[in-house]
Amino acid sequence: MTSLLIHGARKLDADGVVDGFWMHTSGDRIEAVGTGDGWRERIDAVEAVQPADAVAGGVTGPDAAGAVIDAAGRWLTPGxxxxxxxxxxxxxxxxxxxxxxxxxxxxxxxxxxxxxxxxxxxxxxxxxxxxxxxxxxxxxxxxxxxxxxxxxxxxxxxxxxxxxxxxxxxxxxxxxxxxxxxxxxxxxxxxxxxxxxxxxxxxxxxxxxxxxxxxxxxxxxxxxxxxxxxxxxxxxxxxxxxxxxxxxxxxxxxxxxxxxxxxxxxxxxxxxxxxxxxxxxxxxxxxxxxxxxxxxxxxxxxxxxxxxxxxxxxxxxxxxxxxxxxxxxxxxxxxxxxxxxxxxxxxxxxxxxxxxxxxxxxxxIGRADDLGLLRPGFAADAVLLDPDWTVTAVYAAGRPLL
CATH class of the missing domain: 3.20.20.140 (Metal-dependent hydrolases)
Known part of the structure; x- marks a missing residue:
């Protein structure tokens, strides 16, 4: 099973803008979201399925099992x-x-x-x-x-x-x-x-x-x-x-x-x-x-x-x-x-x-219950973008694509 933990993001979806946003994924779904430092309590869950160097250094490639990613204030949108x-x-x-x-x-x-x-x-x-x-x-x-x-x-x-x-x-x-x-x-x-x-x-x-x-x-x-x-x-x-x-x-x-x-x-x-x-x-x-x-x-x-x-x-x-x-x-x-x-x-x-x-x-297309929002239970699809709307990372079904 894969796991991702993205924190320090500026979340942007149909629900609005939220600063200091974090998101934890498990498998191909979003497990939990929140703001502030609550993400730190979930590092162990990521480490359990993740090589230590990837947790420390971010995504190591498209085959990485999971990662902790500091969004550093970048936009985080649904895929x-x-x-x-x-x-x-x-x-x-x-x-x-x-x-x-x-x-x-x-x-x-x-x-x-x-x-x-x-x-x-x-x-x-x-x-x-x-x-x-x-x-x-x-x-x-x-x-x-x-x-x-x-x-x-x-x-x-x-x-x-x-x-x-x-x-x-x-x-x-x-x-x-x-x-x-x-x-x-x-x-x-x-x-x-x-x-x-x-x-x-x-x-x-x-x-x-x-x-x-x-x-x-x-x-x-x-x-x-x-x-x-x-x-x-x-x-x-x-x-x-x-x-x-x-x-x-x-x-x-x-x-x-x-x-x-x-x-x-x-x-x-x-x-x-x-x-x-x-x-x-x-x-x-x-x-x-x-x-x-x-x-x-x-x-x-x-x-x-x-x-x-x-x-x-x-x-x-x-x-x-x-x-x-x-x-x-x-x-x-x-x-x-x-x-x-x-x-x-x-x-x-x-x-x-x-x-x-x-x-x-x-x-x-009738997929409002599982696609298109950064909410628990929804597909773990997300995009990180710089303030000028340049894509810097892409995740789909809980795995990094870019």
């Missing part, structure tokens, strides 16, 4: 949760287990401890194979939360960086097939509710325990509200790949603002959504914003040419576009960078910004 990302570190989640491992390693170094793996539109047989691959990983790695199908049920006129050849309308038979192949690990699906059969598909996916997001859509306010009444509870990367807010045509974003059941994904990188619009979203839907990366393979890698599914992507100065077009093709974002953008450029309260990376995504 970040990314509900929507396609890859990173030069790798794509569509490309099999080795590529998935490479991409996850990049994001874990930047504080993302739990990930939903997003798949772009592809032929259904290819999606079935990818769902099976992710299901196998999720069975063995608790840090992999499951799969997100961002397609194939998207509107052609708002398809973004999805191959139009693979877009289609849902059928009951196909919905049942996708759910079955996910083996309980299909966490989320994005659907354009105007497609034939889409509203019925929303109901079927929700009944199967899948989080349905409205996105890549031309839906108006009324149709989006109908999708929410059918059980959709998320808006895929709000403002992007959907109608904007017009004074006589409010569109899907306003429908989501108005519905307390619905979360709104935001890509906070200073490019996808203007910093002032980010601030507006946090004010309009407090505690319902989910900051995602929507990252593709170039995240954490160099500018150049990449693939997103079957499409070519060119990345210049960190901005990913379909080659030869002005169409955005995901991001090169990591969640620590999103936190810095939100706080420093949009002026979002740090508590709300961290909540949008932790407790809100956990609640969105």
């Amino acid at each position: 970040f949760i990314d509900l929507h990302g396609h890859g990173g570190g030069g790798h794509s989640f569509d490309d099999g287990p080795e590529a998935i491992a490479g991409a996850l390693a990049l994001h874990r170094r930047h504080g993302t401890t739990r990930s939903v793996l997003s798949l772009v539109a592809n032929p259904v047989p290819s999606l079935l194979v990818a769902l099976e691959t992710i299901a196998v990983l999720a069975d063995t790695d608790p840090l992999v939360l499951g799969a997100h199908l961002e397609g194939p049920y998207l509107a052609r006129n708002h398809r973004g960086a999805h191959n139009p050849d693979f877009l289609r309308s849902p059928t009951p038979e196909e919905v049942a097939l996708l759910v079955a192949r996910g083996r309980g690990h299909l966490v989320q699906i994005t659907i354009a509710p105007e497609l034939p059969g889409a509203l019925e598909a929303i109901t079927a996916f929700v009944d199967a325990g899948v989080v349905v997001a409205v996105g890549h859509t031309a839906a108006d306010l009324a149709l989006t509200k109908e999708a929410f009444d059918r059980g959709a509870t998320l808006l895929t990367h709000a403002f992007n790949a959907m109608p904007g807010i017009k004074h006589r045509e409010p569109g899907p974003v306003v429908a989501a603002f108005d519905d307390p059941r619905v979360g709104l994904e935001l890509i906070v990188d200073g490019f996808h959504v203007h910093p002032d619009v980010v601030k507006m979203a946090f004010l309009a839907a407090p505690r319902r914003i989910v900051m995602i990366t929507d990252a593709m393979a170039a995240a954490g890698s160099a500018d150049g040419h990449y693939r997103l599914g079957t499409l070519n992507v060119s990345v210049t100065e960190g901005r990913a576009m379909l080659s030869g077009t002005a169409t955005i093709a995901g991001s090169t974002l990591t969640q620590d960078a999103a936190l810095r953008w939100a706080v420093e450029e949009s002026g979002v309260d740090p508590v709300l910004a961290v909540e949008a990376l932790t407790a809100t995504p956990a609640r969105t």
Whole structure:
């Protein structure tokens, strides 16, 4: 069994800011938390499962059994949760287990401890194979939360960086097939509710325990509200790949603002959504914003040419576009960078910004009882950050990742 004891931290989560905070983990759970010097009474519990040099000197590496860590006033947050990302570190989640491992390693170094793996539109047989691959990983790695199908049920006129050849309308038979192949690990699906059969598909996916997001859509306010009444509870990367807010045509974003059941994904990188619009979203839907990366393979890698599914992507100065077009093709974002953008450029309260990376995504996927907060009984996922929001250490399921 592993054990960690972090003390002297400035705790920051959805419960607020607490100085002089300490946290003791046992195995993959948080055992106890407190403030002041109470942590000293727990050193023996750590030493019992820990080499003496590691207790004295801090974490000795990713295989260390445990450690006593002086946070020295650094921020301590829950581990970040990314509900929507396609890859990173030069790798794509569509490309099999080795590529998935490479991409996850990049994001874990930047504080993302739990990930939903997003798949772009592809032929259904290819999606079935990818769902099976992710299901196998999720069975063995608790840090992999499951799969997100961002397609194939998207509107052609708002398809973004999805191959139009693979877009289609849902059928009951196909919905049942996708759910079955996910083996309980299909966490989320994005659907354009105007497609034939889409509203019925929303109901079927929700009944199967899948989080349905409205996105890549031309839906108006009324149709989006109908999708929410059918059980959709998320808006895929709000403002992007959907109608904007017009004074006589409010569109899907306003429908989501108005519905307390619905979360709104935001890509906070200073490019996808203007910093002032980010601030507006946090004010309009407090505690319902989910900051995602929507990252593709170039995240954490160099500018150049990449693939997103079957499409070519060119990345210049960190901005990913379909080659030869002005169409955005995901991001090169990591969640620590999103936190810095939100706080420093949009002026979002740090508590709300961290909540949008932790407790809100956990609640969105039905994991509010064990992910996203630094409380006893919750997963031992945590991130230490310097005052400038630079990640200095990452812990997941009670073990150091960085």
